[in-house]
Amino acid sequence: MFKAKLTNAQLFKKLIDAIKDLVVDCTLDCSKTGIEMQAMDQSHISLVSFELKASGFEVYECPKNLSLGIHIESFSKILKRVGNNTTITLKADQSSDSLGILLSNPEETIMSEFNMKLVNIIGDSFVVPDSKYAATIQMPAAEYQRICRDLAIMGETVKIIVDQGKITFSSTGEIGSVNSSLKQDNSIDGNSKIVIESDEKVEAGFTFKYLNFFAKAVPLCEIVRLNLSHNSPLVAEFEIPELGNIRYFLAPKFDNEPDEVDMDKEDDDN
Amino acid sequence: MFKAKLTNAQLFKKLIDAIKDLVVDCTLDCSKTGIEMQAMDQSHISLVSFELKASGFEVYECPKNLSLGIHIESFSKILKRVGNNTTITLKADQSSDSLGILLSNPEETIMSEFNMKLVNIIGDSFVVPDSKYAATIQMPAAEYQRICRDLAIMGETVKIIVDQGKITFSSTGEIGSVNSSLKQDNSIDGNSKIVIESDEKVEAGFTFKYLNFFAKAVPLCEIVRLNLSHNSPLVAEFEIPELGNIRYFLAPKFDNEPDEVDMDKEDDDN
Amino acid sequence: MFKAKLTNAQLFKKLIDAIKDLVVDCTLDCSKTGIEMQAMDQSHISLVSFELKASGFEVYECPKNLSLGIHIESFSKILKRVGNNTTITLKADQSSDSLGILLSNPEETIMSEFNMKLVNIIGDSFVVPDSKYAATIQMPAAEYQRICRDLAIMGETVKIIVDQGKITFSSTGEIGSVNSSLKQDNSIDGNSKIVIESDEKVEAGFTFKYLNFFAKAVPLCEIVRLNLSHNSPLVAEFEIPELGNIRYFLAPKFDNEPDEVDMDKEDDDN
Numbered sequence: 001m002f003k004a005k006l007t008n009a010q011l012f013k014k015l016i017d018a019i020k021d022l023v024v025d026c027t028l029d030c031s032k033t034g035i036e037m038q039a040m041d042q043s044h045i046s047l048v049s050f051e052l053k054a055s056g057f058e059v060y061e062c063p064k065n066l067s068l069g070i071h072i073e074s075f076s077k078i079l080k081r082v083g084n085n086t087t088i089t090l091k092a093d094q095s096s097d098s099l100g101i102l103l104s105n106p107e108e109t110i111m112s113e114f115n116m117k118l119v120n121i122i123g124d125s126f127v128v129p130d131s132k133y134a135a136t137i138q139m140p141a142a143e144y145q146r147i148c149r150d151l152a153i154m155g156e157t158v159k160i161i162v163d164q165g166k167i168t169f170s171s172t173g174e175i176g177s178v179n180s181s182l183k184q185d186n187s188i189d190g191n192s193k194i195v196i197e198s199d200e201k202v203e204a205g206f207t208f209k210y211l212n213f214f215a216k217a218v219p220l221c222e223i224v225r226l227n228l229s230h231n232s233p234l235v236a237e238f239e240i241p242e243l244g245n246i247r248y249f250l251a252p253k254f255d256n257e258p259d260e261v262d263m264d265k266e267d268d269d270n
Numbered sequence: 271m272f273k274a275k276l277t278n279a280q281l282f283k284k285l286i287d288a289i290k291d292l293v294v295d296c297t298l299d300c301s302k303t304g305i306e307m308q309a310m311d312q313s314h315i316s317l318v319s320f321e322l323k324a325s326g327f328e329v330y331e332c333p334k335n336l337s338l339g340i341h342i343e344s345f346s347k348i349l350k351r352v353g354n355n356t357t358i359t360l361k362a363d364q365s366s367d368s369l370g371i372l373l374s375n376p377e378e379t380i381m382s383e384f385n386m387k388l389v390n391i392i393g394d395s396f397v398v399p400d401s402k403y404a405a406t407i408q409m410p411a412a413e414y415q416r417i418c419r420d421l422a423i424m425g426e427t428v429k430i431i432v433d434q435g436k437i438t439f440s441s442t443g444e445i446g447s448v449n450s451s452l453k454q455d456n457s458i459d460g461n462s463k464i465v466i467e468s469d470e471k472v473e474a475g476f477t478f479k480y481l482n483f484f485a486k487a488v489p490l491c492e493i494v495r496l497n498l499s500h501n502s503p504l505v506a507e508f509e510i511p512e513l514g515n516i517r518y519f520l521a522p523k524f525d526n527e528p529d530e531v532d533m534d535k536e537d538d539d540n
Numbered sequence: 541m542f543k544a545k546l547t548n549a550q551l552f553k554k555l556i557d558a559i560k561d562l563v564v565d566c567t568l569d570c571s572k573t574g575i576e577m578q579a580m581d582q583s584h585i586s587l588v589s590f591e592l593k594a595s596g597f598e599v600y601e602c603p604k605n606l607s608l609g610i611h612i613e614s615f616s617k618i619l620k621r622v623g624n625n626t627t628i629t630l631k632a633d634q635s636s637d638s639l640g641i642l643l644s645n646p647e648e649t650i651m652s653e654f655n656m657k658l659v660n661i662i663g664d665s666f667v668v669p670d671s672k673y674a675a676t677i678q679m680p681a682a683e684y685q686r687i688c689r690d691l692a693i694m695g696e697t698v699k700i701i702v703d704q705g706k707i708t709f710s711s712t713g714e715i716g717s718v719n720s721s722l723k724q725d726n727s728i729d730g731n732s733k734i735v736i737e738s739d740e741k742v743e744a745g746f747t748f749k750y751l752n753f754f755a756k757a758v759p760l761c762e763i764v765r766l767n768l769s770h771n772s773p774l775v776a777e778f779e780i781p782e783l784g785n786i787r788y789f790l791a792p793k794f795d796n797e798p799d800e801v802d803m804d805k806e807d808d809d810n
Contacts, residue, residue: 074445077423098446109453112420116446150652153617175614176638176656183649344715347693368716379723382690386716
C-alpha cells in the first residue's frame, strides 16, 4: 500500500497549480525515494518535471514502485478544498483504479475523504540532457512574475539577453515595446538576491505564453534559477524547500521560424 | 404606520442574502410580536422560514397586522448599499404600495431613502408539522459550509449517515467520490462545538443543490443545528443571536426515484 | 527632450483611470509650466480636463512645447504595471512617434522600459466659460461615490436639488425610487467635511452615467467640490494634492428632452 502524508497540504496544491495550465494528464511515479513526474505540454514546446523526496513527507510508505495516472483538472478541483491548516494523505495500492486523497484538520476530527479515478496514460519517455549553460541567473520568484506581467502587455515572442551583469527581457507588440531588466544586486553582506553569471553575451528567443505558464510555480518558492545558452532551451528551476523541486524546459524560438519548434525534435535527430 | 429600525443593518442584508437563491417573491408578515416569513422554493422541494422578534429591533411599531409582498432581487439590490455602520429603518402603512427603506449613518447626516414597489403574492399556505427527530447534530456554521464545498466537487445527490457519534455526507460524481465527516468533539469543559445525538443509525438522501442554498445562512450565525430522521425531511436551523432564527426544510430524495419529490405532497395526502 | 519623473507613479495611474471610461484618445499638452489635457467624451455631453503642475514632479524638463497624442487604453494597460513603490518617468522628444514610459523601483535596479506608440489626434478646441455658480458643495470624495452607488440601483436620470443646507440626489427606476442626501456638517472646530453653500434653491437634472464616470476620480483625492446653477452644467472638481487637479463638466438634462444635449452646442450658437 502506497501512503504519503504531508502536513502542509498547501504545498501539494500549489505544485499541481504550477503544472495545470501546461499538462492535461500526467503520471506520478512513486518509488522508495519519492514521487517523480515528467510531462510535455500538448504542443511539445515545453517539458515540466518535479521531484518530491520521500524524506519531505511526514509519512511515506511505498513498498513497491507504483505509477498513478492523474487527470490534472480533477485533482486540482479536489485540492481547491485545501485550507491553511489542512493535512493531505495520498493512498493507493497496486490494483486500485483510484487514488485516495484524505484532507483533514491536524486533530483528524474533521475529515474529507476523496476517491479520484485514475486514468491510463500512454507514456512518452524522454531524456533531458544534462547540459552546461552559458548563463545562470538567480532572482526572487516574485521578480520573475513581475517580468511576465510586463511582457504580457506586448507581443508573443520574448528575446532574453544576458550581458555584463544584466538580464533583459524584450518584446514588441501592437501598442509599442517593452524592455524589462534586472541588474546584479551587489549587497555588502553577500546575500545578493539577484545573481547574474555569464561567460559571454547570451541571446535567445522564446514564446511568451510558456514563460508565463512557468510563473505559476512562483507561489511555491522564493527563488527561481534560469539557465540559458545562446539559441538553446531555457531551464527554469524552482526549489521547494525541504520537499524537492519543479523544473521547466522550453525550446527556443528563432526569428526566421514562424512555427513553434518541437521540444523533442533534437532527440529524434540524435 | 409600520416602522422597524435595526442599528445593525448588516443582519438584515445577510438574512435576505440567505433566502435569495431559493425564493423569488415572499411575504413579510408583520405583527406586534415581530416579522415572520415562510416561502417554498419554486420546485417545491424545500421551504424556508424566518422569525424576527420585535424585541430584537431598536424601534418596532406595528399597530395593525400588515403583509408586505417583497420582490427579493429588488430588495437585495437595495441592501447591497448597506455598509459596516449602516442603520436600516423599514416603513410602510396599510394602504401603501411601496416599502420605505431608509439607510443612514448613526448620526443621520447621511441618508439614502429608497422606496421599493411592493408585489402581489398569491399565497400558498402550509403547515410544517412539529416532528420528533431521530438525530440532532450541532456544528459550527463554518463546518456546514466546508462540507458543502467538499460535496460541490462531486455529484447531485448526497447521502447523510449519522451513526455512533459521527455524521458523514457522501456523494459520487464523474471524477470519483467523497465522504465528508465530523466526529463528536468531547471537550473537557463541556463546550463541545460538534454535538451528535442519535438513538439509532439514521440515513437519508438529499439533492445537493438545496443543502448548498442553505449554506447562504452561514454568515448570519455561528452554530447550525441539523435535525434528521430515517428517509425523512431535513431541518436546518440557524439562530440569529437576539433577533430570531432562519429555518430550512428539505424533502428527502430516494435512490429509486429519478424525479424530485414535492415537499407539500404529504400535506395533500393527509 | 521632454522628461517628467514622479516618485508616486500611483497618482499618474489613478489619473488615467479617472478619464479612461470617458475618453478614447487625448492630447497631453506639455509646456514649461506642466502638463494639461482637455477632452470631450464621444457623445459630447461631458468634458474632462486636468492640470499637472511642473513643480509637482521630482524632475520636470520641457525646453519646447510638445503635444503627445495618447491612446488611453494602451496607456492604461502599461500603467497597470505600477506597484506601490513604483517611480514613473515619461520621456519624449519633438520628432519621436512614441512616448517612453520608464517604471522602476526607487533604487533603479529593477526597470521596465515601455515605448508606447503615439496617435494623431485631430483636435477639437473648446473654451470652458468661467461662470459664477448658484451653489457650491464640498464633500468627502467617498461620499460622492456612495451617492453614485445608491443612484446606480435606480434610473438613468438624476435630479440634484440644493436647498437650505442640504443636497439631494433623486432617481426613479423600475423597482422604485431613491433620494440620497447630505446635510451641512456643522463641526465645532470649523473643519466641516460637508459644506453646502447656495444663495437660492437650485435644481438641475443630469444623465446618471456621466456622474458615475466622474466617480473614477475618487481614489485620487479626499475632497470633491460640485458647482451647480439652476438647469445649467455641473462642474465636479477633484484636487490632487501638490500636483494639480481634474475637472469634469456635464451638460444638464431637461425633463421634456428625450435626447442628450450636446455640451458644445452653446459654443456653436455663440
